[in-house]
Amino acid sequence: MRGKVLAAALAVAVLAGPAAADGVRDRLVVSTDWLAKRLGERELVILQVGDKAGYEAGHIPGARLLTLQDIAAPMGGERLTLEMPDAETLRGKLEALGISDRSRIVVVPTREGVQSATRVVFTLDAAGLGGRTVLLDGGTMAWSAEGRPLSKDEPAPAAGKLSAFKLKPLIVDADFVRKHISAPGYAIVDARAPDFYSGARPGGPPQKPHKAGHIAGAKSVPFSAVTTADLKLASPEDIAAKFKAAGVKKGDTVIAYCHVGQQATATLFAARTLGINALLYDGSFEEWSRLDGPVEK
Template identity: 30%
Template sequence: MTDIVSAEWVADNVDRLRIVDVRDGWEYDAMAHLPGAVSVPFDSFRTGSSDSEGMLPSREEWGDLLSAAGVSADSELVAYDDHHGVFAARFLVTAELLGHDPAALHLLDGDFSSWQLEHPTSGETPAVEPTDYSVDPPETTPLVDSDTVAAAADDPDAVLVDTRDESEYAEGHIPGARLLDWRELVDDETRGLLAREDALAVLEAAGIVPEKRVVLYCNTARRISHTYVVLRHLGFETVEFYEGSLTEWEAQDRPLETER
């Protein structure tokens, strides 16, 4: 499964990793990056297309992007950004949904700002040999549709989770959803994940426990990507991912509620 790894682990294993920087291209060029990192800007894989779900890229787009970045099917990937990992998590979830081995996917604990405090950066763009990346989505994924989401609110064994902020939630959320702003799981000082026990306490306070099936949504599936990676890292076994999120829900003219 996709996990979260420390800066020290990345530094110790850098020779066997393909490190992916998902910040804007100008940030990669002008502000330096992790040594050996390749640039795959967030906007380059957030296109959405007629032959994919939600904001996912098409198989062809994804394959071309990873091929150009020198990624092969057996590459072990670490992704990072400069926003507490939320954009990098979206890259990793996209990779998982489109068939990359989840065990070979890692999110840097922290982000570029925290990395550069204690580790070297580079202004050099590494030489990359293009690959022929083959996209092979798995038969089963954590993706669920709007009907499954609607039913989750009435299932005692499930918890429907809105990962947006409190003001967005108050303006309108899927009936029965609990609020968990994804940033509640982030330590503002380290810019990485809260300590394990602290993270589990935050989740339990929101009614999110490992014994339940967890169904996640936000607006466009970016923020739930971070929460998905965190929950899987913490050992939650059944975490479902509503790729369509509120964008699709509202397009289908489904109901919203505003009370807590």
């Protein structure tokens, strides 16, 4: 047992950058106790990520409902699913949620899964608000399990005021992925479930399925592997072991993808908690399949 603990600690030390030693995880993830002590603070904005039915059934007091489409580019036609909107459009969407320059934002996962909440965290980070944004560990499930109060009252609408911003360069396109498949210092990571990675099942809708398999050279770190059964973030040792097994080395930049750019944000968020530099291929396998990119099974 002592050997396993030591090996896990070494895995974290090998993968983590200087930021990890600085307690970066503590700046990205907060507990229900942390949030309970701050309910009602003036600058606090709580975003519950899920559907209307779940929100109306009960939410953390003061939380606002947010769906992924609220902060995504419009869909339709041949457009890709869940793409990042342009900076000015995103600014308007965030202001409508009550977010201002001084806001402290808590993103709350629901039973829909951590991957929806981490997509929101990623979007806020791209907008330059990453330093003011945290993820509630365990989300509404942990809050309810601890007997904390839920509300059915919707906060009165109150628009925020955000300064104009440029999107941070956290998203890469297919050309970038092609050029970095075998590039030193980069690791392409597939965040989908293992049966999609192996090609046992194709992703996408039945009428327009994706190609079977994964991007040539990509390694597997499933989004579900970086959380526990109760949807809390896995331990630093467990997360580091997953990335190490995928061949990610200290100093590497991870480029993650999934079906449409949602599940991959959970894997990227986990990477960030270790201080690993992480980028998102937003078009993900939906676009890669359309472009007939090289695929392996």
